[in-house]
Amino acid sequence: MKELRLMKGNEAIAEAAIRAGVDGYFGYPITPQSEVLEYLMLEKPEERTGMVVLQAESEVAAINMVYGGAGAGKMVMTSSSSPGISLKQEGITYIAGAELPCLILNVVRGGPGLGTIQPAQSDYFQSVKGGGHGDYKLIVLAPASVQEMYDFVELSFDLAFKYRNPALILSDGAIGQMMEKVEIGEQKKRLTDAEVKERCPWATTGKDANRERNIITSLDLDPNKQELFNHKLQDKYKEIEEKEVRFEEIQTEDAEYLFVAYGTSSRICQKSVQLARAKGLKVGLLRPITLFPFPSKRLAELSKQVKGILSVEMSAGQMIEDIKLAVNCNVPVEHFGRMGGIIPSPGEVVEALEQKF
Amino acid sequence: MTEEIIIAGFGGQGVLSMGKIMCYSGIVQGQEVTWMPSYGPEMRGGTANVTVIISDERISSPIINEFDTAIILNQQSMDKFESMVKPGGTLIYDGNGITRHPERKDINIYRVDAAAEAATMETTKTFNMIVLGGFLKIKPIVKMENVIAGLKKSLPERYHHLLPVNEKAVKRGTEIVQEIQILN
Numbered sequence: 241m242k243e244l245r246l247m248k249g250n251e252a253i254a255e256a257a258i259r260a261g262v263d264g265y266f267g268y269p270i271t272p273q274s275e276v277l278e279y280l281m282l283e284k285p286e287e288r289t290g291m292v293v294l295q296a297e298s299e300v301a302a303i304n305m306v307y308g309g310a311g312a313g314k315m316v317m318t319s320s321s322s323p324g325i326s327l328k329q330e331g332i333t334y335i336a337g338a339e340l341p342c343l344i345l346n347v348v349r350g351g352p353g354l355g356t357i358q359p360a361q362s363d364y365f366q367s368v369k370g371g372g373h374g375d376y377k378l379i380v381l382a383p384a385s386v387q388e389m390y391d392f393v394e395l396s397f398d399l400a401f402k403y404r405n406p407a408l409i410l411s412d413g414a415i416g417q418m419m420e421k422v423e424i425g426e427q428k429k430r431l432t433d434a435e436v437k438e439r440c441p442w443a444t445t446g447k448d449a450n451r452e453r454n455i456i457t458s459l460d461l462d463p464n465k466q467e468l469f470n471h472k473l474q475d476k477y478k479e480i481e482e483k484e485v486r487f488e489e490i491q492t493e494d495a496e497y498l499f500v501a502y503g504t505s506s507r508i509c510q511k512s513v514q515l516a517r518a519k520g521l522k523v524g525l526l527r528p529i530t531l532f533p534f535p536s537k538r539l540a541e542l543s544k545q546v547k548g549i550l551s552v553e554m555s556a557g558q559m560i561e562d563i564k565l566a567v568n569c570n571v572p573v574e575h576f577g578r579m580g581g582i583i584p585s586p587g588e589v590v591e592a593l594e595q596k597f
Numbered sequence: 598m599t600e601e602i603i604i605a606g607f608g609g610q611g612v613l614s615m616g617k618i619m620c621y622s623g624i625v626q627g628q629e630v631t632w633m634p635s636y637g638p639e640m641r642g643g644t645a646n647v648t649v650i651i652s653d654e655r656i657s658s659p660i661i662n663e664f665d666t667a668i669i670l671n672q673q674s675m676d677k678f679e680s681m682v683k684p685g686g687t688l689i690y691d692g693n694g695i696t697r698h699p700e701r702k703d704i705n706i707y708r709v710d711a712a713a714e715a716a717t718m719e720t721t722k723t724f725n726m727i728v729l730g731g732f733l734k735i736k737p738i739v740k741m742e743n744v745i746a747g748l749k750k751s752l753p754e755r756y757h758h759l760l761p762v763n764e765k766a767v768k769r770g771t772e773i774v775q776e777i778q779i780l781n
Binding site: 244246414417418419420421504507508509510511512513514583585586587 | 620629630631632634656657662663751
Protein backbone atom coordinates (compact mmCIF):
# COMPACT_ATOMS: atom_id res chain seq x y z
CA MET A 241 0.00 0.00 0.00
CA LYS A 242 1.16 3.51 -0.80
CA GLU A 243 2.14 5.73 2.08
CA LEU A 244 -0.48 8.37 2.97
CA ARG A 245 0.31 11.41 5.08
CA LEU A 246 -1.57 14.46 6.31
CA MET A 247 0.55 17.41 5.24
CA LYS A 248 0.50 21.14 4.68
CA GLY A 249 1.04 22.22 1.08
CA ASN A 250 4.37 23.76 2.03
CA GLU A 251 5.51 20.53 3.72
CA ALA A 252 4.41 18.49 0.70
CA ILE A 253 6.61 20.61 -1.58
CA ALA A 254 9.58 20.05 0.72
CA GLU A 255 9.10 16.29 1.03
CA ALA A 256 8.52 15.99 -2.72
CA ALA A 257 11.80 17.83 -3.35
CA ILE A 258 13.74 15.34 -1.22
CA ARG A 259 11.97 12.37 -2.84
CA ALA A 260 12.50 13.69 -6.38
CA GLY A 261 16.25 13.65 -5.81
CA VAL A 262 16.69 17.43 -5.81
CA ASP A 263 20.33 18.44 -5.31
CA GLY A 264 19.86 21.81 -3.64
CA TYR A 265 17.33 24.16 -2.06
CA PHE A 266 18.25 27.79 -1.41
CA GLY A 267 15.74 30.03 0.32
CA TYR A 268 14.97 32.78 2.74
CA PRO A 269 11.99 32.67 5.13
CA ILE A 270 8.79 34.61 4.51
CA THR A 271 5.17 33.94 5.53
CA PRO A 272 3.16 32.05 4.27
CA GLN A 273 5.80 29.65 2.91
CA SER A 274 8.35 29.41 5.72
CA GLU A 275 7.36 25.77 6.38
CA VAL A 276 9.19 24.75 3.19
CA LEU A 277 12.55 25.76 4.65
CA GLU A 278 11.51 24.72 8.16
CA TYR A 279 10.52 21.21 7.05
CA LEU A 280 13.70 20.79 5.02
CA MET A 281 15.87 21.87 7.96
CA LEU A 282 14.06 19.42 10.30
CA GLU A 283 14.25 16.53 7.84
CA LYS A 284 18.03 16.93 7.36
CA PRO A 285 17.97 15.80 3.72
CA GLU A 286 21.77 15.92 3.61
CA GLU A 287 21.54 12.73 5.68
CA ARG A 288 18.76 11.19 3.57
CA THR A 289 20.00 11.92 0.04
CA GLY A 290 22.90 14.35 0.31
CA MET A 291 20.64 17.25 -0.75
CA VAL A 292 21.95 20.69 0.20
CA VAL A 293 19.54 22.96 2.10
CA LEU A 294 20.78 26.46 2.67
CA GLN A 295 19.20 29.52 4.22
CA ALA A 296 20.75 32.32 2.18
CA GLU A 297 21.38 35.84 3.43
CA SER A 298 18.60 37.18 1.20
CA GLU A 299 16.20 36.24 -1.60
CA VAL A 300 18.62 37.75 -4.12
CA ALA A 301 21.44 35.54 -2.87
CA ALA A 302 19.17 32.48 -2.94
CA ILE A 303 18.12 32.89 -6.58
CA ASN A 304 21.74 33.45 -7.63
CA MET A 305 22.75 30.25 -5.83
CA VAL A 306 20.05 28.56 -7.88
CA TYR A 307 21.56 30.14 -11.03
CA GLY A 308 24.95 28.69 -10.15
CA GLY A 309 23.63 25.24 -9.28
CA ALA A 310 21.48 25.09 -12.42
CA GLY A 311 24.48 26.06 -14.55
CA ALA A 312 26.25 22.98 -13.24
CA GLY A 313 23.32 20.79 -14.34
CA LYS A 314 22.03 20.23 -10.82
CA MET A 315 18.37 19.99 -9.82
CA VAL A 316 18.01 23.14 -7.75
CA MET A 317 15.13 25.18 -6.42
CA THR A 318 14.06 28.13 -4.33
CA SER A 319 10.81 29.23 -2.76
CA SER A 320 9.38 32.47 -1.47
CA SER A 321 6.20 34.53 -1.28
CA SER A 322 5.25 37.56 -3.35
CA PRO A 323 7.58 40.32 -2.03
CA GLY A 324 10.45 37.84 -2.00
CA ILE A 325 9.65 36.68 -5.54
CA SER A 326 9.82 40.33 -6.68
CA LEU A 327 13.35 40.47 -5.26
CA LYS A 328 14.32 37.37 -7.25
CA GLN A 329 13.20 38.73 -10.63
CA GLU A 330 16.65 39.78 -11.82
CA GLY A 331 17.98 36.30 -11.14
CA ILE A 332 14.98 34.67 -12.81
CA THR A 333 15.39 36.58 -16.08
CA TYR A 334 19.13 35.77 -16.09
CA ILE A 335 18.32 32.07 -15.60
CA ALA A 336 15.74 32.20 -18.41
CA GLY A 337 18.25 34.07 -20.59
CA ALA A 338 20.94 31.46 -19.89
CA GLU A 339 18.38 28.70 -20.66
CA LEU A 340 18.76 26.89 -17.37
CA PRO A 341 16.32 24.53 -15.68
CA CYS A 342 15.25 25.18 -12.10
CA LEU A 343 12.15 25.35 -9.92
CA ILE A 344 10.80 28.46 -8.23
CA LEU A 345 7.84 28.25 -5.85
CA ASN A 346 5.69 31.30 -5.14
CA VAL A 347 3.21 30.90 -2.27
CA VAL A 348 1.36 34.10 -3.09
CA ARG A 349 0.19 36.58 -0.46
CA GLY A 350 -1.80 39.79 -0.86
CA GLY A 351 -0.03 42.80 -2.36
CA PRO A 352 1.11 45.24 -3.61
CA GLY A 353 4.18 46.03 -1.51
CA LEU A 354 4.48 44.08 1.71
CA GLY A 355 0.69 43.73 1.52
CA THR A 356 -0.60 41.05 3.86
CA ILE A 357 0.28 37.48 4.76
CA GLN A 358 -3.12 36.14 3.69
CA PRO A 359 -3.67 34.28 0.37
CA ALA A 360 -4.04 36.05 -2.98
CA GLN A 361 -3.59 35.39 -6.70
CA SER A 362 -2.37 38.82 -7.69
CA ASP A 363 1.02 37.63 -9.00
CA TYR A 364 -0.45 36.13 -12.19
CA PHE A 365 0.93 38.84 -14.49
CA GLN A 366 4.33 38.63 -12.82
CA SER A 367 4.40 34.84 -13.32
CA VAL A 368 3.16 34.47 -16.88
CA LYS A 369 4.08 37.79 -18.51
CA GLY A 370 7.68 38.01 -17.43
CA GLY A 371 8.23 39.70 -14.09
CA GLY A 372 11.81 40.40 -15.00
CA HIS A 373 12.95 42.17 -18.16
CA GLY A 374 13.22 40.78 -21.67
CA ASP A 375 11.13 38.46 -23.84
CA TYR A 376 11.11 35.34 -21.71
CA LYS A 377 8.54 32.92 -20.37
CA LEU A 378 8.44 30.64 -17.37
CA ILE A 379 6.63 27.31 -17.41
CA VAL A 380 3.92 28.04 -14.80
CA LEU A 381 2.02 25.32 -12.96
CA ALA A 382 -0.91 26.07 -10.64
CA PRO A 383 -1.63 23.35 -8.06
CA ALA A 384 -5.13 23.23 -6.53
CA SER A 385 -4.52 20.66 -3.80
CA VAL A 386 -1.80 19.53 -1.43
CA GLN A 387 -1.39 16.38 -3.55
CA GLU A 388 -0.70 18.56 -6.59
CA MET A 389 1.84 20.59 -4.59
CA TYR A 390 3.62 17.28 -4.09
CA ASP A 391 3.20 15.97 -7.63
CA PHE A 392 4.12 19.18 -9.43
CA VAL A 393 7.65 19.29 -7.99
CA GLU A 394 8.78 16.35 -10.11
CA LEU A 395 6.64 17.46 -13.06
CA SER A 396 8.22 20.95 -12.91
CA PHE A 397 11.73 19.54 -12.97
CA ASP A 398 10.85 17.18 -15.85
CA LEU A 399 9.56 20.11 -17.91
CA ALA A 400 12.37 22.43 -16.83
CA PHE A 401 15.05 19.97 -17.96
CA LYS A 402 13.16 18.96 -21.10
CA TYR A 403 13.04 22.57 -22.30
CA ARG A 404 16.03 24.02 -20.42
CA ASN A 405 13.72 26.63 -18.94
CA PRO A 406 12.87 27.73 -15.39
CA ALA A 407 9.54 26.41 -14.07
CA LEU A 408 7.43 28.19 -11.49
CA ILE A 409 4.81 26.69 -9.20
CA LEU A 410 2.24 29.42 -8.55
CA SER A 411 0.51 28.54 -5.30
CA ASP A 412 -1.00 30.71 -2.58
CA GLY A 413 -1.21 30.99 1.19
CA ALA A 414 -4.34 28.83 1.41
CA ILE A 415 -2.84 25.81 -0.35
CA GLY A 416 0.50 26.34 1.40
CA GLN A 417 -1.09 26.35 4.84
CA MET A 418 -3.89 23.81 4.52
CA MET A 419 -3.47 20.12 5.20
CA GLU A 420 -4.77 17.31 3.03
CA LYS A 421 -4.08 13.67 2.39
CA VAL A 422 -0.94 13.13 0.32
CA GLU A 423 0.19 9.96 -1.39
CA ILE A 424 3.96 9.87 -1.01
CA GLY A 425 6.05 8.62 -3.93
CA GLU A 426 9.22 6.55 -4.05
CA GLN A 427 12.56 7.99 -3.01
CA LYS A 428 14.52 8.72 -6.18
CA LYS A 429 18.30 8.75 -6.13
CA ARG A 430 20.10 11.99 -6.90
CA LEU A 431 21.91 11.84 -10.22
CA THR A 432 25.59 10.93 -10.16
CA ASP A 433 28.13 13.28 -11.75
CA ALA A 434 28.27 11.00 -14.81
CA GLU A 435 24.47 11.04 -15.13
CA VAL A 436 24.43 14.85 -14.85
CA LYS A 437 27.01 15.06 -17.67
CA GLU A 438 24.89 12.81 -19.83
CA ARG A 439 21.62 14.67 -19.17
CA CYS A 440 23.17 18.15 -19.42
CA PRO A 441 25.94 18.23 -22.05
CA TRP A 442 25.67 22.04 -21.87
CA ALA A 443 26.46 22.25 -18.15
CA THR A 444 29.67 23.44 -16.53
CA THR A 445 30.68 20.05 -15.19
CA GLY A 446 34.41 20.28 -15.93
CA LYS A 447 35.79 20.42 -19.47
CA ASP A 448 36.77 17.15 -21.13
CA ALA A 449 39.59 17.23 -23.69
CA ASN A 450 37.23 16.20 -26.51
CA ARG A 451 34.80 19.12 -26.34
CA GLU A 452 34.60 22.91 -26.43
CA ARG A 453 34.14 24.96 -23.28
CA ASN A 454 30.59 25.29 -22.00
CA ILE A 455 29.75 28.89 -21.14
CA ILE A 456 26.73 29.80 -19.06
CA THR A 457 25.70 33.38 -19.80
CA SER A 458 22.74 35.53 -20.76
CA LEU A 459 24.98 38.15 -22.39
CA ASP A 460 25.65 38.53 -26.10
CA LEU A 461 26.63 42.04 -27.19
CA ASP A 462 26.23 41.26 -30.90
CA PRO A 463 22.62 42.27 -31.70
CA ASN A 464 22.43 39.91 -34.67
CA LYS A 465 23.33 36.96 -32.49
CA GLN A 466 21.05 38.23 -29.75
CA GLU A 467 18.14 38.42 -32.18
CA LEU A 468 18.82 34.87 -33.38
CA PHE A 469 18.92 33.74 -29.76
CA ASN A 470 15.58 35.45 -29.09
CA HIS A 471 14.07 33.64 -32.10
CA LYS A 472 15.33 30.37 -30.64
CA LEU A 473 13.67 31.18 -27.31
CA GLN A 474 10.39 32.08 -29.02
CA ASP A 475 10.45 28.79 -30.97
CA LYS A 476 10.92 26.96 -27.68
CA TYR A 477 7.96 28.77 -26.09
CA LYS A 478 5.85 27.93 -29.13
CA GLU A 479 6.74 24.26 -28.80
CA ILE A 480 5.81 24.40 -25.09
CA GLU A 481 2.46 25.96 -26.05
CA GLU A 482 1.84 23.16 -28.52
CA LYS A 483 2.83 20.25 -26.30
CA GLU A 484 2.46 21.08 -22.62
CA VAL A 485 -0.99 22.60 -22.04
CA ARG A 486 -2.70 21.00 -19.06
CA PHE A 487 -6.17 21.68 -17.69
CA GLU A 488 -9.12 20.03 -16.00
CA GLU A 489 -12.81 20.34 -16.87
CA ILE A 490 -15.63 19.87 -14.39
CA GLN A 491 -19.20 19.48 -15.67
CA THR A 492 -18.56 21.38 -18.89
CA GLU A 493 -20.42 18.85 -21.14
CA ASP A 494 -23.78 20.62 -20.91
CA ALA A 495 -22.57 23.96 -19.46
CA GLU A 496 -24.27 27.19 -20.52
CA TYR A 497 -21.97 29.28 -18.36
CA LEU A 498 -18.33 28.69 -17.52
CA PHE A 499 -16.16 29.53 -14.54
CA VAL A 500 -12.45 29.75 -15.29
CA ALA A 501 -10.31 29.58 -12.16
CA TYR A 502 -6.98 28.13 -11.01
CA GLY A 503 -5.53 27.13 -7.63
CA THR A 504 -7.59 28.00 -4.55
CA SER A 505 -10.21 29.83 -6.64
CA SER A 506 -10.79 26.67 -8.66
CA ARG A 507 -11.55 24.73 -5.46
CA ILE A 508 -14.06 27.39 -4.44
CA CYS A 509 -15.58 27.28 -7.93
CA GLN A 510 -16.02 23.49 -7.74
CA LYS A 511 -18.38 24.13 -4.86
CA SER A 512 -19.96 27.07 -6.71
CA VAL A 513 -20.73 24.71 -9.63
CA GLN A 514 -22.60 22.42 -7.22
CA LEU A 515 -24.50 25.37 -5.68
CA ALA A 516 -25.39 26.85 -9.08
CA ARG A 517 -26.57 23.51 -10.45
CA ALA A 518 -28.76 23.03 -7.37
CA LYS A 519 -30.43 26.31 -8.44
CA GLY A 520 -30.90 24.98 -11.98
CA LEU A 521 -28.04 26.95 -13.58
CA LYS A 522 -25.97 24.84 -15.97
CA VAL A 523 -22.46 25.89 -14.99
CA GLY A 524 -19.12 24.21 -15.59
CA LEU A 525 -15.53 24.89 -14.60
CA LEU A 526 -12.36 25.00 -16.62
CA ARG A 527 -9.31 24.85 -14.38
CA PRO A 528 -6.03 25.74 -16.07
CA ILE A 529 -3.27 23.60 -14.56
CA THR A 530 -0.60 25.26 -16.69
CA LEU A 531 -0.93 29.06 -16.75
CA PHE A 532 1.87 29.23 -19.28
CA PRO A 533 1.12 27.55 -21.61
CA PHE A 534 -2.50 28.70 -21.24
CA PRO A 535 -5.38 26.46 -22.40
CA SER A 536 -6.42 29.01 -25.04
CA LYS A 537 -7.50 26.48 -27.69
CA ARG A 538 -9.91 24.68 -25.39
CA LEU A 539 -11.34 27.99 -24.17
CA ALA A 540 -11.92 29.07 -27.76
CA GLU A 541 -13.87 25.84 -28.34
CA LEU A 542 -15.93 26.25 -25.18
CA SER A 543 -16.69 29.88 -26.07
CA LYS A 544 -18.82 28.54 -28.94
CA GLN A 545 -20.86 26.46 -26.49
CA VAL A 546 -21.44 28.81 -23.52
CA LYS A 547 -23.32 32.10 -23.12
CA GLY A 548 -20.84 33.69 -20.75
CA ILE A 549 -17.54 33.15 -18.94
CA LEU A 550 -16.77 34.28 -15.40
CA SER A 551 -13.08 34.51 -14.55
CA VAL A 552 -12.70 34.01 -10.80
CA GLU A 553 -9.41 35.12 -9.29
CA MET A 554 -8.23 36.49 -5.95
CA SER A 555 -7.03 39.62 -7.75
CA ALA A 556 -8.39 42.68 -9.54
CA GLY A 557 -8.60 40.60 -12.74
CA GLN A 558 -5.39 39.43 -14.39
CA MET A 559 -6.04 36.01 -15.96
CA ILE A 560 -9.19 37.48 -17.52
CA GLU A 561 -6.94 39.16 -20.13
CA ASP A 562 -5.69 35.78 -21.36
CA ILE A 563 -9.25 34.42 -21.41
CA LYS A 564 -10.41 37.40 -23.50
CA LEU A 565 -7.54 36.88 -25.94
CA ALA A 566 -8.41 33.19 -26.19
CA VAL A 567 -12.14 33.65 -26.87
CA ASN A 568 -11.66 36.63 -29.19
CA CYS A 569 -14.99 38.36 -28.31
CA ASN A 570 -17.04 35.21 -29.10
CA VAL A 571 -18.77 35.50 -25.76
CA PRO A 572 -18.95 37.99 -22.85
CA VAL A 573 -16.17 37.51 -20.29
CA GLU A 574 -16.53 39.01 -16.81
CA HIS A 575 -14.32 39.03 -13.73
CA PHE A 576 -15.14 38.32 -10.12
CA GLY A 577 -12.58 38.43 -7.37
CA ARG A 578 -11.64 39.51 -3.89
CA MET A 579 -8.34 41.17 -3.07
CA GLY A 580 -5.90 41.88 -0.29
CA GLY A 581 -6.00 38.42 1.27
CA ILE A 582 -9.78 37.91 1.28
CA ILE A 583 -10.95 34.57 -0.09
CA PRO A 584 -14.37 34.64 -1.77
CA SER A 585 -17.00 32.17 -0.59
CA PRO A 586 -18.59 29.69 -3.03
CA GLY A 587 -21.93 31.47 -2.57
CA GLU A 588 -20.47 34.87 -3.45
CA VAL A 589 -19.20 33.44 -6.74
CA VAL A 590 -22.68 32.17 -7.67
CA GLU A 591 -24.20 35.58 -6.80
CA ALA A 592 -21.62 37.27 -9.02
CA LEU A 593 -22.53 34.93 -11.90
CA GLU A 594 -26.23 35.73 -11.47
CA GLN A 595 -25.56 39.48 -11.34
CA LYS A 596 -23.23 39.67 -14.30
CA PHE A 597 -25.16 37.48 -16.76
CA MET B 598 -21.15 11.50 3.37
CA THR B 599 -19.59 14.96 3.64
CA GLU B 600 -19.24 16.66 7.02
CA GLU B 601 -18.15 20.32 7.08
CA ILE B 602 -16.96 21.35 10.52
CA ILE B 603 -15.61 24.50 12.15
CA ILE B 604 -13.69 24.17 15.42
CA ALA B 605 -13.12 27.52 17.12
CA GLY B 606 -11.68 28.65 20.43
CA PHE B 607 -8.58 30.17 22.01
CA GLY B 608 -5.03 29.46 20.82
CA GLY B 609 -3.63 26.80 23.15
CA GLN B 610 -6.89 24.90 23.64
CA GLY B 611 -5.83 22.32 21.07
CA VAL B 612 -8.25 23.48 18.39
CA LEU B 613 -5.84 22.87 15.51
CA SER B 614 -4.57 19.54 16.83
CA MET B 615 -8.12 18.30 17.39
CA GLY B 616 -8.82 19.03 13.72
CA LYS B 617 -5.63 17.22 12.77
CA ILE B 618 -6.63 14.11 14.73
CA MET B 619 -10.06 14.14 13.04
CA CYS B 620 -8.32 14.29 9.65
CA TYR B 621 -5.91 11.48 10.45
CA SER B 622 -8.86 9.38 11.64
CA GLY B 623 -10.59 10.07 8.31
CA ILE B 624 -7.47 9.06 6.37
CA VAL B 625 -7.23 5.79 8.32
CA GLN B 626 -10.88 5.20 7.41
CA GLY B 627 -10.13 5.81 3.71
CA GLN B 628 -11.84 9.19 3.47
CA GLU B 629 -10.85 12.48 1.87
CA VAL B 630 -9.94 15.28 4.30
CA THR B 631 -8.99 18.95 4.36
CA TRP B 632 -7.77 21.03 7.30
CA MET B 633 -7.78 24.76 6.70
CA PRO B 634 -6.57 26.87 9.63
CA SER B 635 -6.96 30.55 10.22
CA TYR B 636 -3.35 31.62 10.12
CA GLY B 637 -1.65 34.88 10.84
CA PRO B 638 -0.93 37.22 13.72
CA GLU B 639 -4.23 36.36 15.42
CA MET B 640 -2.88 32.86 16.09
CA ARG B 641 -0.46 34.15 18.68
CA GLY B 642 -2.47 34.09 21.90
CA GLY B 643 -5.77 35.08 20.35
CA THR B 644 -8.57 33.12 18.79
CA ALA B 645 -7.83 30.06 16.69
CA ASN B 646 -10.09 28.23 14.31
CA VAL B 647 -9.86 25.48 11.75
CA THR B 648 -12.24 24.23 9.07
CA VAL B 649 -12.21 20.45 8.77
CA ILE B 650 -13.98 18.63 5.95
CA ILE B 651 -14.27 14.84 5.93
CA SER B 652 -15.91 13.23 2.93
CA ASP B 653 -16.32 10.02 0.97
CA GLU B 654 -15.83 12.05 -2.21
CA ARG B 655 -13.29 14.50 -3.62
CA ILE B 656 -13.54 17.70 -1.56
CA SER B 657 -14.33 20.90 -3.42
CA SER B 658 -13.79 24.15 -1.55
CA PRO B 659 -11.68 24.00 1.63
CA ILE B 660 -13.04 27.46 2.43
CA ILE B 661 -16.71 27.60 3.33
CA ASN B 662 -19.05 29.92 5.21
CA GLU B 663 -21.76 27.44 6.22
CA PHE B 664 -21.08 24.46 8.43
CA ASP B 665 -22.80 21.17 9.25
CA THR B 666 -21.27 21.32 12.70
CA ALA B 667 -19.72 24.13 14.75
CA ILE B 668 -17.61 23.15 17.75
CA ILE B 669 -17.37 26.30 19.84
CA LEU B 670 -14.99 26.72 22.75
CA ASN B 671 -15.18 30.41 23.71
CA GLN B 672 -17.56 33.38 23.64
CA GLN B 673 -15.87 35.16 20.70
CA SER B 674 -16.30 32.04 18.58
CA MET B 675 -19.95 31.71 19.66
CA ASP B 676 -20.57 35.30 18.52
CA LYS B 677 -18.85 34.67 15.19
CA PHE B 678 -19.93 31.15 14.21
CA GLU B 679 -23.40 30.48 15.68
CA SER B 680 -25.00 32.18 12.68
CA MET B 681 -22.87 30.17 10.24
CA VAL B 682 -24.33 26.75 11.14
CA LYS B 683 -26.57 25.42 8.34
CA PRO B 684 -30.27 25.29 9.26
CA GLY B 685 -30.82 21.83 10.75
CA GLY B 686 -27.11 21.63 11.56
CA THR B 687 -25.38 21.07 14.88
CA LEU B 688 -23.67 23.30 17.43
CA ILE B 689 -21.58 21.79 20.21
CA TYR B 690 -20.12 24.05 22.87
CA ASP B 691 -18.27 24.05 26.15
CA GLY B 692 -20.17 26.12 28.72
CA ASN B 693 -16.96 27.31 30.42
CA GLY B 694 -16.71 31.10 30.05
CA ILE B 695 -19.85 31.34 27.94
CA THR B 696 -22.00 34.28 28.98
CA ARG B 697 -24.37 34.29 26.01
CA HIS B 698 -25.65 30.81 25.26
CA PRO B 699 -26.73 29.83 21.74
CA GLU B 700 -30.08 31.23 20.75
CA ARG B 701 -30.95 29.72 17.38
CA LYS B 702 -34.09 27.59 17.21
CA ASP B 703 -33.37 25.89 13.88
CA ILE B 704 -30.27 23.88 14.85
CA ASN B 705 -29.41 21.04 17.21
CA ILE B 706 -27.48 22.20 20.26
CA TYR B 707 -25.30 20.11 22.55
CA ARG B 708 -23.08 21.03 25.45
CA VAL B 709 -19.94 19.26 26.57
CA ASP B 710 -18.34 20.68 29.71
CA ALA B 711 -14.89 19.53 28.77
CA ALA B 712 -12.89 22.19 30.64
CA ALA B 713 -14.51 21.21 33.95
CA GLU B 714 -14.04 17.51 33.17
CA ALA B 715 -10.41 17.95 32.11
CA ALA B 716 -9.67 19.46 35.54
CA THR B 717 -10.54 16.08 37.10
CA MET B 718 -8.25 14.10 34.80
CA GLU B 719 -4.48 13.43 34.90
CA THR B 720 -3.81 16.44 32.69
CA THR B 721 -6.00 19.34 31.61
CA LYS B 722 -4.44 19.05 28.14
CA THR B 723 -6.94 16.26 27.45
CA PHE B 724 -9.54 19.04 27.09
CA ASN B 725 -9.71 18.85 23.29
CA MET B 726 -9.99 15.06 23.32
CA ILE B 727 -13.01 15.28 25.63
CA VAL B 728 -14.59 17.69 23.16
CA LEU B 729 -13.75 15.30 20.32
CA GLY B 730 -15.46 12.48 22.21
CA GLY B 731 -18.57 14.63 22.58
CA PHE B 732 -18.59 15.36 18.86
CA LEU B 733 -18.14 11.70 17.89
CA LYS B 734 -21.00 10.62 20.14
CA ILE B 735 -23.30 12.94 18.16
CA LYS B 736 -21.68 12.54 14.75
CA PRO B 737 -20.03 9.11 14.56
CA ILE B 738 -18.48 9.90 11.15
CA VAL B 739 -15.33 8.01 12.03
CA LYS B 740 -15.14 4.76 13.98
CA MET B 741 -13.59 4.89 17.44
CA GLU B 742 -10.84 2.40 16.44
CA ASN B 743 -9.85 4.74 13.60
CA VAL B 744 -9.80 7.71 15.97
CA ILE B 745 -7.36 5.83 18.19
CA ALA B 746 -5.24 5.00 15.13
CA GLY B 747 -5.50 8.65 14.02
CA LEU B 748 -4.39 9.83 17.44
CA LYS B 749 -1.38 7.55 17.23
CA LYS B 750 -0.42 8.89 13.78
CA SER B 751 -0.92 12.48 14.86
CA LEU B 752 1.08 12.38 18.11
CA PRO B 753 4.88 12.32 17.81
CA GLU B 754 6.34 9.10 19.21
CA ARG B 755 7.77 10.79 22.28
CA TYR B 756 4.19 11.44 23.42
CA HIS B 757 2.90 7.92 22.77
CA HIS B 758 2.91 7.17 26.52
CA LEU B 759 0.03 9.68 26.67
CA LEU B 760 -2.14 7.66 24.28
CA PRO B 761 -4.11 5.82 27.02
CA VAL B 762 -5.02 9.07 28.82
CA ASN B 763 -6.13 10.65 25.54
CA GLU B 764 -8.18 7.58 24.66
CA LYS B 765 -9.80 7.75 28.10
CA ALA B 766 -10.60 11.44 27.52
CA VAL B 767 -12.29 10.73 24.18
CA LYS B 768 -14.44 8.06 25.85
CA ARG B 769 -15.24 10.43 28.75
CA GLY B 770 -16.42 13.02 26.22
CA THR B 771 -18.89 10.55 24.72
CA GLU B 772 -20.35 10.06 28.21
CA ILE B 773 -20.72 13.66 29.37
CA VAL B 774 -22.15 15.36 26.27
CA GLN B 775 -25.64 16.70 27.00
CA GLU B 776 -28.55 17.49 24.72
CA ILE B 777 -29.71 21.10 24.99
CA GLN B 778 -32.02 21.39 21.99
CA ILE B 779 -32.92 18.66 19.51
CA LEU B 780 -34.95 19.34 16.38
CA ASN B 781 -37.74 16.93 15.53
